[in-house]
Amino acid sequence: MExxxxxxxxxxxxxxIYALVALGFVIIYKASSxxxxxxxxLLVLGAxxxxxxxxxxxxxxxAAFVLTLLFAATLGVxxxxxxxxxxxxxxxxxxxxxxxxxxxILRAIVQGVWGTDTKPFPAVFPSDPVMVGPVPISxxxxxxxxCVAVLLLVFTSFFRHARAGIAMRATAFSQQVALSMGxxxxxxxxxxxxxxxxxxxxxxxxxxxxxxxxxxSLAFIGLKVVPVAILGxxxxxxxxxxxxxxxxxxxxxxxxxxxxxxGGGVKEIAPFVxxxxxxxxxxxxxxxxxxxxxx
Amino acid sequence: MRCGDxxxxxxxxxxxxETSFARGCVGAFLLLLAIVPVFATTYWLDVxxxxxxxxxxxxxxxxxxxxxxxxxxxxxxxxxxxxxSTAAFSSRWNLPCLLVIPMSGLIAALxxxxxxxxxxxxxxxxxxxxxxxxxxxxxxxAVHWEAVTGGxxxxxxPAARLFSLAFESDRSLFYLILPVAVLLVFFAKNLFxxxxxKAFIAIRDQDISAEVMGVNVFKHKLMSFAVSSxxxxxxxxxxxxxxxxxxxxxxxxxxxxxxxxxxxxxxxGSILGSILGAIFITLLPELLRLLSGAAGGVFPGLVQLxxxxxxxxxxxxxxxxxxxxxxGLAARxxxxxxxxxxxxxxx
Numbered sequence: 001m002e003x004x005x006x007x008x009x010x011x012x013x014x015x016x017i018y019a020l021v022a023l024g025f026v027i028i029y030k031a032s033s034x035x036x037x038x039x040x041x042l043l044v045l046g047a048x049x050x051x052x053x054x055x056x057x058x059x060x061x062x063a064a065f066v067l068t069l070l071f072a073a074t075l076g077v078x079x080x081x082x083x084x085x086x087x088x089x090x091x092x093x094x095x096x097x098x099x100x101x102x103x104x105i106l107r108a109i110v111q112g113v114w115g116t117d118t119k120p121f122p123a124v125f126p127s128d129p130v131m132v133g134p135v136p137i138s139x140x141x142x143x144x145x146x147c148v149a150v151l152l153l154v155f156t157s158f159f160r161h162a163r164a165g166i167a168m169r170a171t172a173f174s175q176q177v178a179l180s181m182g183x184x185x186x187x188x189x190x191x192x193x194x195x196x197x198x199x200x201x202x203x204x205x206x207x208x209x210x211x212x213x214x215x216x217s218l219a220f221i222g223l224k225v226v227p228v229a230i231l232g233x234x235x236x237x238x239x240x241x242x243x244x245x246x247x248x249x250x251x252x253x254x255x256x257x258x259x260x261x262x263g264g265g266v267k268e269i270a271p272f273v274x275x276x277x278x279x280x281x282x283x284x285x286x287x288x289x290x291x292x293x294x295x
Numbered sequence: 296m297r298c299g300d301x302x303x304x305x306x307x308x309x310x311x312x313e314t315s316f317a318r319g320c321v322g323a324f325l326l327l328l329a330i331v332p333v334f335a336t337t338y339w340l341d342v343x344x345x346x347x348x349x350x351x352x353x354x355x356x357x358x359x360x361x362x363x364x365x366x367x368x369x370x371x372x373x374x375x376x377x378x379x380s381t382a383a384f385s386s387r388w389n390l391p392c393l394l395v396i397p398m399s400g401l402i403a404a405l406x407x408x409x410x411x412x413x414x415x416x417x418x419x420x421x422x423x424x425x426x427x428x429x430x431x432x433x434x435x436x437a438v439h440w441e442a443v444t445g446g447x448x449x450x451x452x453p454a455a456r457l458f459s460l461a462f463e464s465d466r467s468l469f470y471l472i473l474p475v476a477v478l479l480v481f482f483a484k485n486l487f488x489x490x491x492x493k494a495f496i497a498i499r500d501q502d503i504s505a506e507v508m509g510v511n512v513f514k515h516k517l518m519s520f521a522v523s524s525x526x527x528x529x530x531x532x533x534x535x536x537x538x539x540x541x542x543x544x545x546x547x548x549x550x551x552x553x554x555x556x557x558x559x560x561x562x563x564g565s566i567l568g569s570i571l572g573a574i575f576i577t578l579l580p581e582l583l584r585l586l587s588g589a590a591g592g593v594f595p596g597l598v599q600l601x602x603x604x605x606x607x608x609x610x611x612x613x614x615x616x617x618x619x620x621x622x623g624l625a626a627r628x629x630x631x632x633x634x635x636x637x638x639x640x641x642x
Contacts, residue, residue: 035420086618092419093366094617097559100552101613108607112600223548226424234420262439269435272428279413279425 005135007256008249013141013210015248016148020203022225022232022240023155024196030172030235031192034084037099039200040222041106046072046201047121047208047218048114054122061122065205069198076197077190084189103222110216118215121208144206151199152241159237164191172235220268227275233288242286247271309488328473332466340465342581347469347476348533349573353557354483354566355526360555361563362487363519364499365414369426370551372410372433373524376403377531378541382450383443392455392462396475396532403528404521406433411520415513418502430548437543449542452535462536472533479526484566486522495519499564527554556609560616562623571624579612580605 021039028036049071053064083102087095129136159165171178171188179185207221208214228247232239255267284290302308312318332340352374359365380399384390390398410429414422437444444450455462455471462471486492494515497505506512535541553576561572587601620627 035423083614083618090617090621092423093360093555093563094559094621096366096368096420096423097555098614098617100555101610101617104549104552104606104610105614106610108603108605108610111603112607223427226427230421230424265435265438269431272431275428276413276425276432279417279421279428283417283421 002134003256004253007252009135009137009141011249011252012245013145013248014252015245016145017203017207017244018221018225018228018248019241019244020148020151020199020206021221022228022244023152023237024199024203025225025229026232026234026237026240027155027168027192027199028196029229030237031168032084032088032171032189034095035099036196037096037222038103038106039196039225040219041103041110042072042075042197042200043204043207043221044110044214044216044219045075045106045204046197047204047214048110048119049201050205051119051121051208051214052114068201068205072197072201073194076194079197080190080193084193085186103219107216107219116216118213120213121211138210140206140210144210147202147206151202152237155195156237164188168192224271227271227278229285230275230283231278231285233285235289236285236287239285239287247274250274311484311488325477332469337465340469342577344465344469344472344537346574346577347472348530348537349554349557349577350570351476351479351533352527352530352554353561353569353573354480355523355530356554357558357561357564357566357569358483358486358495358526359519359523361558361565361568362492362499363495363516363523364502365411365516365519366419366423367426367523368423368548368551368555369410369428369430369433370527370554371546371548372430372551373403373407373527374531374534374550375433375437375541375543375546376406376524377528378452378535378538378545379437379444379450379531380528381532381535382452382541385453385455386450389453389456391457392471392536393457395455396529399532399535400525400528403531404525407520407524407527408517411517414516414520427548430551434543434546437546445542447543449540449544451540452538454539455536465537468537471536475529475533479529480566480570483526487566491515491518496564553609556613558623559613560623562625565623565625567628568623568625571628575612575624576609579608583608 021043024042025036025039028034046068050064050068053059053067054061059067079102083098084095087098129138130142131137159169167178167183168188168191170181170183171185175185178188203221204214204218207218224247225244228243229240230243231246232241232243251267251270254270258266258270278285307313312321331343335343352370356367356370359367377399380402381395384395384398385392410426413425417425438447440446455468457471460467462468487496494505494510495518497508497510498512498515498519502512534545538545557572557576558569559572560575561570562568583605584601587604616623
């Protein structure tokens with residue numbers, strides 16, 4: 001039972017970070033129908049930038065955090081402007097390939113600048129665990145779940161009440177109508193990319209501090225959020241949250257119980273097996289908008 | 296030299312070679328290729344072999360993605376299936392390579408069809424994700440099904456054998472790989488002159504209209520998956536014969552992305568494009584290696600950075616092509632050809 005609880009709690013924690021990264025994924029998809037395969041690289045870049053700022057000395061961690069987010073926001077806008085905008089209206093394969101190309105460029109930059117070794121990340125949270133019932137939970141976990149919960153609340157209300165959020169939803173619904181209502185669709189695209197880059201950077205920093213180190217392998221999360229986003233529904237913010245937690249728990253449970261039988265690695269593959277099943281049964285996910293089309 | 300495009304028969308419209316001059320050029324090119332091993336060094340022979348294998352894989356992917364419009368991110372998986380089948384067939388039963396290569400292709404085709412089944416319900420983006428999942432599932436199988444695949448240690452592949460002939464050196468492998476590549480390229484070129492190939496194109500352009508015109512969409516999508524994975528499986532098989540040792544590390548997701556890069560840079564829906572793209576993407580790291588080797592004297596740190604430079608340039612090439620030449624090298628080639636066709640009176 002304790003093993004089970006431990007697995008579930010780990011699953012919820014990692015799942016909340018999946019939810020955060022999936023949120024960036026979903027926001028870009030919602031606004032511009034682009035599937036961003038470079039999300040994982042944005043996460044790694046954010047973590048490294050934060051690390052570089054703190055390890056340069058003089059800057060305290062909160063300031064470094066804010067600086068990283070500013071950098072991520074600028075980067076998001078720049079990427080949209082330089083790389084994505086020329087491809088508006090191009091076929092799907094081009095858009096997918098351009099984000100794959102982008103991920104390759106970002107990975108090259110990260111490897112070129114910081115190398116491939118794991119870099120230790122400063123301990124942000126105190127290391128003594130908190131006891132919840134019989135299960136010890138590290139403070140970093142609690143903090144990251146808390147951060148993610150706050151962010152998700154912020155974004156949910158942003159989409160519901162803020163002017164820009166409503167404009168984003170309008171753009172997602174129909175770009176033509178949004179344009180005729182005086183919404184600058186370009187600005188909305190830029191905004192969605194900068195939000196996605198910012199949430200990925202936060203995810204990267206949280207993940208770095210939980211694991212105590214950063215390296216390029218963190219980028220794999222960018223692919224793992226694909227099942228998350230699909231399970232929740234590609235265009236749904238709540239879906240990203242639910243999907244993240246479900247996939248996180250699922251991979252931990254299947255890893256915990258099936259690894260001894262199948263010889264390891266189940267954790268990495270479980271989300272993708274789930275992805276195939278979801279696609280077969282319910283391709284638009286739990287909360288996604290169902291497009292009726294003939295295939 | 297002709298100066299216009301006057302076609303008066305359907306036959307002329309369907310011809311592979313528009314003029315006998317073009318046919319002569321291709322024939323001369325093939326002859327030239329056949330004598331490459333006489334003067335090429337081992338290093339360049341190895342590069343040429345890899346290009347020929349890449350051409351097969353790229354043509355295969357182009358059949359699925361460029362001609363039928365089904366995006367596949369799982370190409371590395373089918374490559375792996377072909378390579379592992381070859382390793383299994385040739386090390387366990389010691390079969391001759393002329394049997395092993397098509398058998399590996401067929402196994403890859405079967406697996407490809409299995410992963411094509413989701414295309415019954417899915418298209419576009421969702422299908423791309425299903426193939427992404429397929430990649431990870433195949434990779435997991437390769438790592439953990441140790442009885443067949445040898446796990447992370449991989450398998451060693453005996454040299455390709457045909458009766459008493461053994462293809463061991465790069466030079467002899469060249470004469471195995473090149474004919475297979477030429478054969479498959481011509482098959483693909485001819486495929487799109489047949490009913491089936493035209494049905495593929497119809498599905499890509501408008502699947503609903505295709506169905507209205509009497510094309511069985513699902514059947515043809517599955518056929519496209521099968522043909523495409525057959526090609527990729529054959530490429531994987533030749534890769535196994537060339538590398539002689541295969542392990543899951545040879546087939547990461549990035550290999551599949553490389554192949555997508557080839558057809559993007561070469562030109563979607565163009566056989567010539569697949570060939571040009573395969574040459575471009577295979578030569579790119581070699582040229583970079585030469586350049587960084589030359590510049591290594593001036594900037595000693597460059598050699599360590601090579602892996603990331605290679606990755607960055609690859610990404611940059613894809614992004615630049617998509618932005619500035621979305622139709623790829625094949626379109627550029629057409630433009631150049633058309634310019635010279637009416638030279639000096641081109642407009």
